[in-house]
Amino acid sequence: MSFKRIPLGTRFLWTVMIYSSVLTLLFVAVNLYARYQQEMDQLDKRVRQIQITMLPALAQSVWDLDQSQIELQLTGLTQLPDVVSARLITTEGAVTDVSRGRSIDRHVVFSVNRPSHELAELDVGISYQRIFDELKVHAAVLVLTQGIKTFLVSLLIVVLVGRMITRHLEDLSSQLKEHQEPLVLHRKGHYQDELSTLVDALNQLHEEKQQQLTELNASKEALGNQHQLLEEEVARQTQALRQESELAILMGELAGELLEQKYEELDKGLQQALEKLGKRLALSSITLFEQILVRAHWPADAEVWPLWSSSEAQKALRDGGHFYDEAQGLLALPLKDQGLYRGALVLRGKLDQAWMASHFTHVHRFTSFVAALLARQQSSQLFTPIGWQSSPPNLWQDEKQARPALAALAAQQAQAGGFLSVVLWEFSGPGGLGPDRFAELRSAISHGMPDALFVQLSKRLLMVAVAGPGPQAIDTLVRALTSELRELASPLSTHAGGFCLVPQGPLPFEQLLEMADRALFQARSQAEGLVIETSSD
Numbered sequence: 001m002s003f004k005r006i007p008l009g010t011r012f013l014w015t016v017m018i019y020s021s022v023l024t025l026l027f028v029a030v031n032l033y034a035r036y037q038q039e040m041d042q043l044d045k046r047v048r049q050i051q052i053t054m055l056p057a058l059a060q061s062v063w064d065l066d067q068s069q070i071e072l073q074l075t076g077l078t079q080l081p082d083v084v085s086a087r088l089i090t091t092e093g094a095v096t097d098v099s100r101g102r103s104i105d106r107h108v109v110f111s112v113n114r115p116s117h118e119l120a121e122l123d124v125g126i127s128y129q130r131i132f133d134e135l136k137v138h139a140a141v142l143v144l145t146q147g148i149k150t151f152l153v154s155l156l157i158v159v160l161v162g163r164m165i166t167r168h169l170e171d172l173s174s175q176l177k178e179h180q181e182p183l184v185l186h187r188k189g190h191y192q193d194e195l196s197t198l199v200d201a202l203n204q205l206h207e208e209k210q211q212q213l214t215e216l217n218a219s220k221e222a223l224g225n226q227h228q229l230l231e232e233e234v235a236r237q238t239q240a241l242r243q244e245s246e247l248a249i250l251m252g253e254l255a256g257e258l259l260e261q262k263y264e265e266l267d268k269g270l271q272q273a274l275e276k277l278g279k280r281l282a283l284s285s286i287t288l289f290e291q292i293l294v295r296a297h298w299p300a301d302a303e304v305w306p307l308w309s310s311s312e313a314q315k316a317l318r319d320g321g322h323f324y325d326e327a328q329g330l331l332a333l334p335l336k337d338q339g340l341y342r343g344a345l346v347l348r349g350k351l352d353q354a355w356m357a358s359h360f361t362h363v364h365r366f367t368s369f370v371a372a373l374l375a376r377q378q379s380s381q382l383f384t385p386i387g388w389q390s391s392p393p394n395l396w397q398d399e400k401q402a403r404p405a406l407a408a409l410a411a412q413q414a415q416a417g418g419f420l421s422v423v424l425w426e427f428s429g430p431g432g433l434g435p436d437r438f439a440e441l442r443s444a445i446s447h448g449m450p451d452a453l454f455v456q457l458s459k460r461l462l463m464v465a466v467a468g469p470g471p472q473a474i475d476t477l478v479r480a481l482t483s484e485l486r487e488l489a490s491p492l493s494t495h496a497g498g499f500c501l502v503p504q505g506p507l508p509f510e511q512l513l514e515m516a517d518r519a520l521f522q523a524r525s526q527a528e529g530l531v532i533e534t535s536s537d
Helices: 008-063 067-078 129-177 194-217 219-260 263-280 291-297 311-318 353-376 399-416 435-448 471-489 509-524
Strands: 083-090 095-099 106-114 117-126 283-290 323-325 330-337 340-349 386-389 420-428 453-456 461-467 493-501 530-534
Touching: 008 067, 008 083, 008 106, 008 117, 008 129, 067 083, 067 095, 129 194, 194 219, 219 263, 219 353, 263 283, 263 353, 263 386, 311 323, 311 330, 330 353, 340 353, 399 420, 399 453, 399 461, 399 509, 420 435, 420 471, 420 509, 435 453, 435 461, 435 471, 461 509, 471 493, 471 530, 493 509, 509 530
Parallel strands: 493 530
Antiparallel strands: 083 095, 083 117, 106 117, 283 340, 283 386, 323 330, 330 340, 420 461, 420 493, 453 461
């Protein structure tokens, strides 16, 4: 006995249509019942309206024995929707009857009275024919529209199911019959859904089957290799333990070296520690931001966090936790000691889950130690950010390259309404500065101004342009950097002059350079050797 194969799509279509049709009929029935109740409520309101508005006038006409007025009022009463007859019977037996000749489904009787006098009885005949007719039309429209909608939706569902599921099942069946390895879903895009899970499971099952067969055929060889595999595993575990031990020893050595550092040389000690840590952990950069420096960069009423921080990082650090972004290769940990924040440590590099599993605990302990160290050596001195980069980017520009870059920076700040600062550092004295000394000075400045534009104008002049910080922050930061640069450039004399303004439009390179040079000229005659002007263009 043979059975005709019924496609899954056809059965699915009929099933959807049957259930949808039942739901449609239920919807139509509920809708019609609600419509019927609404019409009946409106009819009851009209009956109450007759009692309130028309009975007093009709009582007056009966009292006045005005037959023409009574007939006129009864005729007007029959003009109301669903009212098909009106019959008035007086107490003397006189009958006045007005009818539209339709079937009556309901009688409503009213007493026509005046104070202390019963005058007549009004019998109002009501027909439900209009209501039923409208319900029939409404039902027909609902059934037709909902039926078409049900059919189209069911058809669309079947088409989508066939497109998204059925055709792939048939394709997989063909691949299985042809013993194709591995099974492949022929569709655009890579989706993780039930079909991909099914294909992965089938492929995994096939791989496991093949692997079992291979293992059975090569059991003797596998047994012979167990010893070698065991040795390799022991070597791997030993290497992991050795790396863990070396990292723990390194942390101990760094802690010992930092504890031996004098306070005035703490920056240098932290710089050396971060360099060792960055190299050992294979980082691209590691930077320590101290809280006092962060406050110098931002206005007093602004949120006190570094410029690199996102809103998610801000929330995580404020809550005392760390911020980790594997996609960007970023890890930020708070420097927290006894509930007080001392800053943040930022690491960049290939920070995947394996790296986090083996190194995060050590880095977290390092941040706790640094926070405690900073807490022990409290001071009002301003520190620059301390950091290390595996391969620092070349951000040097000559005057020709700087012209469009500086003009674009000024135009950008003019459009954004933000501050633009240009500072000239002058290192004067016999011999001037060589390339290596300039690179060292530029590195020191970049710690305090990581996003700045650096231009070497001559062997003694270095120009730096930065957008963002306001006058007070720039003045504080330049003073701290100038103090550090004087030590690095010794025995040369160091002066700094510049300005901070909110530009109103694009400014040419010559004008910006002239404004900074004017401040530098004043700085040469100042005891501090530093002048930062605040002006407008």
